Amino acid sequence: MVLSRFWLVIFISSIVFIVVSLFTANTYTIDSVINGKKDDPILVSEKYIHELPAFIKDSIQKAPDQTMIINHDTLNADTTYVFKNKTVKIFSGLQKSDGLLPTCKSTLVDLILPLIAYLAFFCGLMELLIISGASGKLAKVLSPVFVKVFPSIPKNHPSISYMTLNFAANFLGLDSAATPFGLKAMESLQEINPDKDKASDAQIMFMCLHASGLTLIATSIIGYRAAANATNPADVMLPCIITSFIGTIAAFLIVGVKQKINFKSASLVIVLMGLIAAIVGLLMYVNHLDLIGKNYFTSNLSGLILIAIIAFTLIFSFKHEKKFTEANTTVFETFVVGANNGVKTGVTIFPYVLGMLVAISLFRNSGLFEIISDAIAFVFSNMGVSKEITNALPVAMLRPFSSAGSRGFLIDSMNTFGADSLTARLSSIFQCSAESTFYVIAVYFGSVNIKNTRYALGTMLLVDLICVITAIFVATWFF
Structure with missing residues (x-):
């Protein structure tokens, strides 16, 4: 009985937290929770290219694969900008475990x-x-x-x-x-x-x-x-x-x-x-x-x-x-x-x-x-x-x-x-x-x-x- 209730608490509290984070803009997408794999880069935002700072926009457009990596923190995953289909997907950090x-x-x-x-x-x-x-x-x-x-x-x-x-x-x-x-x-x-x-x-x-x-x-x-x-x-x-x-x-x-x-x-x-x-x-x-x-x-x-x-x-x-x-x-x-x-x-x-x-x-x-x-x-x-x-x-x-x-x-x-x-x-x-x-x-x-x-x-x-x-x-x- 104790194990069952503990399992339910973990499950339900996690789901509630995921939904609340999504609708309060703390999380951009929950796809990683469902389909992501351990150590995959996490999608944190998506913007049109004109919304980005000029130096980032120019660097992305000049890059052969239209991808730019910025080292913000050497202890964490790099922030990566990927330009595709008129939008720029921004990835930062790695997923902790499989979805x-x-x-x-x-x-x-x-x-x-x-x-x-x-x-x-x-x-x-x-x-x-x-x-x-x-x-x-x-x-x-x-x-x-x-x-x-x-x-x-x-x-x-x-x-x-x-x-x-x-x-x-x-x-x-x-x-x-x-x-x-x-x-x-x-x-x-x-x-x-x-x-x-x-x-x-x-x-x-x-x-x-x-x-x-x-x-x-x-x-x-x-x-x-x-x-x-x-x-x-x-x-x-x-x-x-x-x-x-x-x-x-x-x-x-x-x-x-x-x-x-x-x-x-x-x-x-x-x-x-x-x-x-x-x-x-x-x-x-x-x-x-x-x-x-x-x-x-x-x-x-x-x-x-x-x-x-x-x-x-x-x-x-x-x-x-x-x-x-x-x-x-x-x-x-x-x-x-x-x-x-x-x-x-x-x-x-x-x-x-x-x-x-x-x-x-x-x-x-x-x-x-x-x-x-x-x-x-x-x-x-x-x-x-x-x-x-x-x-x-x-x-x-x-x-x-x-x-x-x-x-x-x-x-x-x-x-x-x-x-x-x-x-x-x-x-x-x-x-x-x-x-x-x-x-x-x-x-x-x-x-x-x-x-x-x-x-x-x-x-x-x-x-x-x-x-x-x-x-x-x-x-x-x-x-």
Whole structure:
């Protein structure tokens, strides 16, 4: 219910703002909102050529293509005058994101189709783990811990192994594998959900832990910083880990208090201390490496882990081929069945993702997001917050809505302020310390047709805020 109302507020407020801007002459045309593409020049005015200043009119008429570009601001797109059909179209600035119709197309072509391919492959592997008995063994080993965190899940339930693989994939930055494992976990949890339209306690806990974004190897962030010629592309790795770890602990505590979980459990304390020790140990190892060593380690660890998971699944399935025979199937046929289920899941979640991304597209292109962002930056600046920090806030604000959008702001901050600036480094931490909340909710709850997400959205947004505050403190501490 909360998600539905929030979606309606974003949609309706954006539409109202677009219409009002058009009729108050603040916007010349709304075609870009409907048909425009990201980074296209924005049409801001159209005039007859005799209405322009003489020097502009003469320059346009003398230009071979009857186009003139004026550099008003080196940080923004040039103002361009294009003479065609007796009028001069004036363009200035670039569109922040795709318009409504291009968003519909890109959601299917650039997002859902690749996602379906990932789902097909990894759901095929998951089916092998199920039939071979590997998932059951993993669930049995981890049950003593998971029954404390998820008391409503029966002991040795298959969802335990799916959630474990999801957390592990997120931890290692394997986004393409994390989503299929997570969707399989949600489907498994839905089987034991007494109210199919309402999110269960276990589903909410899983979603909030997943969305907190605990990441060990921020491979993509390191790649962006390397492309921007950062002195040490991996220097944000430790701040990213600290920020996302605090976000994960915050998510566990907030949801745990709500669900009255026993935090004094010895198994929980042991696992938490073991996780902290593992992170510290790995950080100490990475810290003693030189720049080339760090780049080599961070770029290969995640890939090696993924290859190891695939190899283990296939080898374990081959060793237990008898179980496939008993189930009247083969290893390959089982993979195909799982892949087919993955395709069906991808088709199911498409409308949910489409509805959310179109609303976000309108929100950004309407100009409403920038007004809110500028207002928050203004408030922070008057509170004495450094301009280097306020310049990074657009990344933090857009991250819950759109990973691609916040990534655009991240890259822009590195190009504008320099990859080694506090703004760029803080933007990097913002980008890797949490998930795209609204996208995650649309995908995961949509995959099992959950209509009432209860307090999941509020908790996830609160965790996002905690990550933002933590990132600011950590970045100023480190850099």
